[in-house]
Amino acid sequence: MALLFGLTAPTGEAAPVARTQSFWLHLNSTPVDDATIATEAKRRAHVVLNAWEGDLLRKLKAANPKVRVYVYKDLSSTRSYACKQGRDDAELPTGLGYCAVRASNPDWFLKGPDGEELSYAGYEGHEQMDVGSPGYRKAWVSSVVTSAKSTGFDGVFLDNALYTCDAHHPGVCPAKYPDNASFQEAYKGMLAEIRTGFTAAGLLSVANLTNARLHAGGWEAYGAYLDGGFDEWWLTFSSDRLLEDYPEGWRRQVAEIAANETSGKMTWVQPHFDAGDTKAFRYALASLFMTTNGHASIAEIAKTDGYAGPAPWHPEYDWNLGHPAGAYRAIADKVYRRDFTCGMALVNANPTGSPETAVSLNRTYQDHDGKSVTSVSLPGTTGVLLRANC
Numbered sequence: 001m002a003l004l005f006g007l008t009a010p011t012g013e014a015a016p017v018a019r020t021q022s023f024w025l026h027l028n029s030t031p032v033d034d035a036t037i038a039t040e041a042k043r044r045a046h047v048v049l050n051a052w053e054g055d056l057l058r059k060l061k062a063a064n065p066k067v068r069v070y071v072y073k074d075l076s077s078t079r080s081y082a083c084k085q086g087r088d089d090a091e092l093p094t095g096l097g098y099c100a101v102r103a104s105n106p107d108w109f110l111k112g113p114d115g116e117e118l119s120y121a122g123y124e125g126h127e128q129m130d131v132g133s134p135g136y137r138k139a140w141v142s143s144v145v146t147s148a149k150s151t152g153f154d155g156v157f158l159d160n161a162l163y164t165c166d167a168h169h170p171g172v173c174p175a176k177y178p179d180n181a182s183f184q185e186a187y188k189g190m191l192a193e194i195r196t197g198f199t200a201a202g203l204l205s206v207a208n209l210t211n212a213r214l215h216a217g218g219w220e221a222y223g224a225y226l227d228g229g230f231d232e233w234w235l236t237f238s239s240d241r242l243l244e245d246y247p248e249g250w251r252r253q254v255a256e257i258a259a260n261e262t263s264g265k266m267t268w269v270q271p272h273f274d275a276g277d278t279k280a281f282r283y284a285l286a287s288l289f290m291t292t293n294g295h296a297s298i299a300e301i302a303k304t305d306g307y308a309g310p311a312p313w314h315p316e317y318d319w320n321l322g323h324p325a326g327a328y329r330a331i332a333d334k335v336y337r338r339d340f341t342c343g344m345a346l347v348n349a350n351p352t353g354s355p356e357t358a359v360s361l362n363r364t365y366q367d368h369d370g371k372s373v374t375s376v377s378l379p380g381t382t383g384v385l386l387r388a389n390c
Helices: 034-043 054-063 098-104 134-151 180-201 218-223 250-262 278-288
Strands: 023-025 046-049 068-074 077-079 126-128 155-159 204-208 228-231 236-238 266-269 296-298 328-332 335-340 343-348 357-366 372-378 382-387
Touching: 034 054, 046 054, 054 068, 068 134, 068 204, 077 098, 134 155, 134 180, 155 180, 180 204, 180 218, 218 228, 218 250, 228 250, 236 278, 250 266, 250 278, 250 296, 278 296, 278 343, 278 382, 328 357, 335 357, 343 357, 343 372, 372 382
Parallel strands: 023 046, 046 068, 068 155, 155 204, 204 228, 228 266, 266 296
Antiparallel strands: 077 126, 328 335, 335 343, 343 382, 357 372, 357 382
């Protein structure tokens, strides 16, 4: 008997239409012309902007009132570069201003075992804060809610929901949180405070839960307090590093979507690969369709932190595979299939370079190139979406 994975719609409830959603992280403050606004507001489900981009927010909403727009806020730092001549910028990439905290609550700066304040290695001017401090939590939530609501954002994109105590400063853990367990408890307390404040204000929350796959239960533990999770490094880390199936690999990242779908929550996934790499793109997209029931979104990136223009739009994003016809299942060793009323997703999650697996389809489908096929052969770390007439 084939093994079953993933989700099906509850009895009596129609499954969402199987059409791809995509998002846009516009975080580099690059100019956006009116033509791009008109196009992307209609086809992206979610857009993330900086706090100072209120004008762009209003243009996006004018082009499509239904698009959800979020403001970027770092959960874990304040930024010294956003304070000039003793005064914090009016709109911040963080919850609280560096100068204000330095003057009134210097104890909120997180310290290492030597008593020195901790900064993000490789990111100048990012000073790490104590998310376990009740005072910091309340002040952060109050400030972010006020700023987001006054500008008109639908929600907040929370960067750096961290899992390891030495994140951003390898080998050095805070004196207050000397291990991952205590560090993660501090973050769960912070996220609980956010949940309370955001719910009351009617704001959505999506957090960057990168590397959750390396911590059993980590995605669910943080996600319990959120409306959605973002996986910054999802399945393809570069064109020559595609994640195969093992307990902390392919199956756990695909399970992130399944976990969120159970609660009707969003999942945003970001594969990394070179522009035009159809192999990596199809592997990521087919893997997303293994467990999405309509709440997951995808947007690729070619350069780390290259958050300027929107990610490429692919013809596959306009396909409609109908409704999920069941859970995904194994049809060979680490080869998976999920059927839809108007199509199919197939993934070979064996390592790159492993032999091809031939799959008989039992009917005629159209592949990515529009060719009619009755069988396909998939090498390791490849995937395919297929369409059927219905």
